[in-house]
Amino acid sequence: MKPDAPAHEPRPAPFPGEDPEAPAPLLSVRDLRVSFDGVEVVRGLSFDVRPGEAFGVVGESGAGKSLTARALLGMVPRGATTSGGVLLRGSTDLAAERGRRISLVPQDALSALSPVHPVGDQLAAAVRSVRRVSRREAAARAVAALERVGIPDAARRARAYPHEYSGGMRQRAVIAMATVNEPDVVVADEPTTALDEERREQVLRVLAEQREAVGAALVLVTHDLDVVRRHADRVLVMYAGRAAETGPAGRVLARPRAPYTAGLLASLPSSDGPPRRRLPALPGSPPAPGALGTGCAFAPRCPLAADPCRTREPEPQPLDGRLVACHRAADVPDPIREFL
């Protein structure tokens, strides 16, 4: 438990196979479900985010990553129904914690900044929305946050409007906005999708620096396993609204135990050029929500699918230092190239 956590802070039940020595989670998600018109698109997710870690959430488009990220902030879109628990350091009142203990770096940086107010004023307003501090103190915190993300001449730039910033500086300003109140958790939803390679690395570096500077955990939503490889401590691999595999990123990527993770990995270009496999990566596409059968959602695309995979959805089970939801997990060959 963190030293300043309330004494009564409930600790959720650990996962089967979880390291009992692991620090108490900051964020605990248990059986999270999100549906639209009765169709579940996030289907019973459970995971923990620990203090100070970078937690990657990865999967193909439509896997439910964004909705999961938004559910962590109590911000699911209108029309969505959620169930299950998200506990942030013992609190279920996510709306009250938003901007204070948990904050969002959205996909679209521009949408996070108002065009009609100077950037510094927007940051200062964010400070004063959660802390009783003077205007002068809020303004100073705003400038400090801009400095932390590497905005040159921050005191002057704080008085400028978003359109006076370059694209890269705007992206940094949004990260400053998300970290100005030194939250426990920063959720970044595909923060680099629209960026070129160089700027992408820059943003990921700034996020990592902020994680260190304010001691926050980072939930990094991405469709890019390479980003996970380089920037996450642990990873949740999502498929069709469920967890395929959850565990230490290095271990999961070095030796995937879910065929879906193996397929995603195999489709990454290798560092020395062409893709690592001869067959097209992950043939087929994910099932549409509402069109799921009774078995494993990945079975129609899985080279290892057998009878139970077509009749029974697998539950996450501990294996080799992570949780894997796959009936064939023990049979996923090593190296994965052998079967792909």
Ligand SMILES: Nc1ncnc2c1ncn2[C@@H]1O[C@H](COP(=O)(O)OP(=O)(O)OP(=O)(O)O)[C@@H](O)[C@H]1O
């Ligand atoms: N407002 C909405 N109304 C109805 N369905 C929605 C809504 N938002 C998302 N969905 C559906 O929920 C599923 C998961 O969406 P989500 O945006 O979380 O996926 P994702 O993994 O983040 O994908 P992407 O990488 O494309 O953003 C998708 O099938 C999507 O069509």
